[in-house]
Amino acid sequence: MGEQALAFIYRYQLKDPALREDTSLKEYTQVIQVVIRKRFGENLKDILVQNNYFEFKLYTTACNGVLRDMGRKIKASLPEYFNLPEYGFKRMEQTLYALAYSTQEEFEDNTQKYVNHIEFFDSMLLDNSDLFMKRAQAFFKESVSSQLNEKVTIDCKENIKNGYNIEEIIKNYYIDIIEAYVEKDSIANFFNHKKQKNINDVMCFQVRGIHKRIEDIETEKNKKSTDDLLQLESCLDIGAIEYQKKNDLAESTPQSYKDYLKIHVAKERPELVEMINKELGLIIPQTESIEVLKIIKENPTGKKDSYVFKVHNVGQALASSLSYENEDPFLYFDYGMPFGKHKNTRPKIIDMPTKPGASILLSHVHKDHWLRLGDEINAHKCHWYMPAQKRKLQLNHKIAEIIKCGGSVQMIKSDVVFPFGNITCSGCSKIKPVRAAQHDHETGLTLRIQAQDFEGKEINILIAGDQDYDYVIQKQLDNLDILVASHHGSNHCWSTRGCVPTAKKVETSTIIYSYGNGLTYHHRYTKDYFNANWNREYHTKNGDYKKDIYINKNTGIIDLD
Numbered sequence: 001m002g003e004q005a006l007a008f009i010y011r012y013q014l015k016d017p018a019l020r021e022d023t024s025l026k027e028y029t030q031v032i033q034v035v036i037r038k039r040f041g042e043n044l045k046d047i048l049v050q051n052n053y054f055e056f057k058l059y060t061t062a063c064n065g066v067l068r069d070m071g072r073k074i075k076a077s078l079p080e081y082f083n084l085p086e087y088g089f090k091r092m093e094q095t096l097y098a099l100a101y102s103t104q105e106e107f108e109d110n111t112q113k114y115v116n117h118i119e120f121f122d123s124m125l126l127d128n129s130d131l132f133m134k135r136a137q138a139f140f141k142e143s144v145s146s147q148l149n150e151k152v153t154i155d156c157k158e159n160i161k162n163g164y165n166i167e168e169i170i171k172n173y174y175i176d177i178i179e180a181y182v183e184k185d186s187i188a189n190f191f192n193h194k195k196q197k198n199i200n201d202v203m204c205f206q207v208r209g210i211h212k213r214i215e216d217i218e219t220e221k222n223k224k225s226t227d228d229l230l231q232l233e234s235c236l237d238i239g240a241i242e243y244q245k246k247n248d249l250a251e252s253t254p255q256s257y258k259d260y261l262k263i264h265v266a267k268e269r270p271e272l273v274e275m276i277n278k279e280l281g282l283i284i285p286q287t288e289s290i291e292v293l294k295i296i297k298e299n300p301t302g303k304k305d306s307y308v309f310k311v312h313n314v315g316q317a318l319a320s321s322l323s324y325e326n327e328d329p330f331l332y333f334d335y336g337m338p339f340g341k342h343k344n345t346r347p348k349i350i351d352m353p354t355k356p357g358a359s360i361l362l363s364h365v366h367k368d369h370w371l372r373l374g375d376e377i378n379a380h381k382c383h384w385y386m387p388a389q390k391r392k393l394q395l396n397h398k399i400a401e402i403i404k405c406g407g408s409v410q411m412i413k414s415d416v417v418f419p420f421g422n423i424t425c426s427g428c429s430k431i432k433p434v435r436a437a438q439h440d441h442e443t444g445l446t447l448r449i450q451a452q453d454f455e456g457k458e459i460n461i462l463i464a465g466d467q468d469y470d471y472v473i474q475k476q477l478d479n480l481d482i483l484v485a486s487h488h489g490s491n492h493c494w495s496t497r498g499c500v501p502t503a504k505k506v507e508t509s510t511i512i513y514s515y516g517n518g519l520t521y522h523h524r525y526t527k528d529y530f531n532a533n534w535n536r537e538y539h540t541k542n543g544d545y546k547k548d549i550y551i552n553k554n555t556g557i558i559d560l561d
Contacts, residue, residue, distance in 0.1 A: 008211050008259070009122060009176070010067070011055035011092040019086055024051045028078055035074045039066070042243050046139055053092060057176065059240035061213045061259055067091075093210045093264060095123040096178075099276065099393065100187065100203040116187045116203075118230075119393045120178040120261070123206065125171075125279060126272065133167075136174035143173075143404065163285030164403055172282050172400035177393050178211075179233040180261065181340045190230055191266045204273045209263040216256050229260035233340060236374040236394060238401045245377065282396040287410040290385060292330055292359040293418035309449065309461060311484055311538075311545040312352055314338070315345030315516030317368040319352060320463050320484060322449070325548075328353040332360045333447045333463050335379065337371035338516060345516025351544060356381035356406075361423070363465020364444035365389045373398055380405035387425060387445050388413045412445060420551045421449040426471045431495050441487065442471045442494065451549035459549055460504070470498050477501035481509050482547065483534065489513040489526055503533035510536045517541045 014020045025032065029049040036047055036056050045057040062070075071089045075082055100116045124132045182190065191205055212229060306325040311318075317336030321329035332354075338345045352372060360382050362370055373379045380402050388411050391399075399409045416423040426443040429435045437443045449461040460479050464486035469477065470493050481504050486492045492500060503509035511534035513526070526537075538545045 008061050008178070009055055009057055009094055010062070011053055011094060012071070012089045013053040013092050015088045015090045016086040020052055025049055025054055026051050031077045032074055035070065035077055039070045039073065042246060045237070045239055046135065048135065059237060059243045061211070061257070063213060063215070063257075091210065093208050095127070096120045096207045096209070097123050097126065097269070097272065097276065098191075098205045098207050098266075099273065100191075100205065101392065102201060116182050117392075118180045118182065120180070120207065121175055121393065125175065126275065129279075132174075133171070136170050139174050140170045140404070165283060168282045169400045169403050172280055172396045173404055175280065175393070175397055176237075177397055178261070179394065180230050181233060182230065190263055191268070202273050204269045204271075204276065206267045206269045206272075207261075207263055208265040209261050212260045212262055213257050214260060216258065229262050232259040232261055236371075236398060238377070238380060238405070241375065241377055276393075280393055280396055282391070282399055284386075284399065284409050284411050286388075286413055287385070288412075288414055288416065290359060290361070290383075290412075290416055290418070290423070292383070293416070293421075305551055307451070307549050307551055309451075309482075309547045309549050311463075311512050311514055311540055312350070313347050313516070313540045313542075313544050314350060314352075314372070314514070315347055315541075316342035316488065317371065317516075318363075318465065318484070318488065318514045319369075319372060321352070328355050328358070330358055332358065334363050334369045334465060335360050335372045336367075336369040337375065339367055339371055342368070342516070344518050345541075347516065350375075352376070354378045354382065357383070359383045359385065361412075361445065361447065362386040363446065363463070363467060364440045365391050365395055366440060366466065367395075369465065370395070370398075373402075379407075381407045383407065384409040385412050387411070387443060389440050389443055420451060421447065422476065423447050424473055424476050426467070427473045429470050430474065431470050431493075431497050437471060439468070439494070441466045442468045446472050446476055448476050449549075451551050454548070454550065456550075459547075461547075461549075462501070468493050468498070469500060470495065479504045481505070482512065483509070483529075484512045484514065485529065488515045489529070492528070500528050500532045500534075503535075506533040506535055508536070509534060510538055512538045512540065512545050514540045 014023060014025075026049055032049050032054050033047050037044060040056070040058060040062070043058050043060055043062075045059055047056045048054065074089070075087065078087075081087070098118050098120045100118045103115050103117055122132075191203075191207075211232070214229075308323045308325060309320070310323070310329075311320045314336055315338040317338045318334040319336050320333045322331040322333075323329040329352075332352075335352075350372075354372075354376050356378050358378075360379065362385065364387060382402075384399075384402060384407065386409070402409055412423065413425065415425055424446050426437055429437075429442075444465050444467045446465060446467050447463045449463075451459045451461070453459055458479075459481045461482040461484075462476065462480050463484040464472070466487040469486060478501070480501055483501065483503070486500075492498060503511070511529050529537075
């Protein structure tokens with residue numbers, strides 16, 4: 001999918017302050033709405049007309065020429081006296097709240113640098129909560145009632161009955177999240193703030209500014225024009241995905257512009273972190289089983305059931321799947337796509353068919369392990385499972401969309417045993433048992449599949465996600481024939497004493513590294529795997545890894561006790 005921004009807010013008021021006080025734009029709500037709807041069509045998310053201003057939200061940003069044309073048409077549609085020059089409109093700045101999270105990444109020079117991931121959202125959530133909820137409820141009701149598929153509407157209502165809080169779903173479904181990534185050393189340039197003392201600190205700011213769309217040709221002409229602007233990352237909304245599909249916009253089509261946020265004022269508001277997390281909290285039900293893994297497809301011929309295990313070429317991200325022969329996957333373990341500085345590693349062609357009703361498991365909640373959701377409508381109609389980890393605002397927004405679309409989301413907090421393998425949650429450190437897990441890479445899930453090859457020989461597969469091997473029980477790591485390397489082949493342990501699992505047979509065992517061409521990570525730990533007898537390597541930048549395997553009801557599973 002091209003670079004799309006989530007429902008940017010455009011807010012306008014009359015230019016003349018005196019006329020602004022004497023004019024109620026609310027009297028002309030219908031006229032304003034008609035012009036905006038006609039101008040933007042399916043790209044429009046929502047409209048609000050108040051006494052002193054009107055605003056609308058677009059799934060993809062609009063250039064200045066289109067916005068000026070909209071203003072002229074609104075003015076021409078209003079009573080004749082609005083045609084006076086002083087009755088022109090001007091765009092207003094936005095008030096946003098921003099949560100900034102610190103993360104650590106590897107860069108081209110092999111150094112570890114701290115990066116701030118910032119999530120911006122409209123301040124109306126806190127500053128005018130009654131109006132926010134009124135808009136959110138109306139938008140949700142209209143969205144559900146407009147469902148073309150009656151079954152999806154029924155599934156949505158059933159899901160809300162079965163363990164989800166309707167108010168939490170409505171808030172997170174409607175909220176707009178805009179993202180940015182900035183090196184930690186430079187965050188003070190935007191927020192006039194000292195560095196966080198702790199990587200786990202979450203900062204909160206109240207920001208006044210305005211979104212700017214700058215065409216690439218303008219940026220090339222004057223590179224300094226963006227020096228004081230914060231570049232915004234592509235964001236996600238199902239409306240943007242639908243808009244893309246309906247307009248046949250190719251996934252690989254490069255975008256001819258970039259979106260920025262010009263920050264005029266920023267004030268730190270640490271006391272709001274807890275309130276924001278409470279307002280946008282989203283409780284999802286727990287499960288101890290995954291239905292699709294309980295059933296092994298019957299083969300009426302009596303032959304072995306043929307399956308395909310695949311690690312997909314998704315660039316600097318991870319996605320693996322299991323499917324019946326010649327069918328689309330019924331199970332994905334991680335469903336990622338690259339983003340941020342790694343988005344250039346995304347391959348032009350991606351083969352990840354997804355049918356409604358499939359199961360999608362996440363090893364952990366990091367974006368490069370679920371971002372394919374931002375491309376695929378059907379993924380919103382699947383059954384999702386994720387570990388009990390703290391989620392950021394955007395993932396909660398996506399969960400709410402899944403529920404609304406008739407899919408389901410459940411949390412896994414304990415090990416899952418099924419006829420041909422195991423899913424294990426984080427255990428305790430083998431190096432230092434008293435050490436509490438401190439990172440999402442230490443509290444995630446791993447998937448082990450036990451199958452056979454055509455000759456009936458055992459094949460043990462482990463997909464580690466980004467999980468630190470020190471926090472995986474040893475039986476999950478023993479006797480492996482195929483290993484999808486943790487963390488794309490990068491850092492795999494908090495301690496220098498950490499080690500990778502040893503391959504069962506040096507001659508036949510295969511290690512798979514999931515990453516893409518043009519990556520900025522340096523996979524410095526491949527030597528560790530080679531020393532552990534993983535001499536046969538596969539790199540997904542060369543294409544999908546595919547292995548035919550066989551599963552039957554007599555396939556054994558390891559004892560987790």
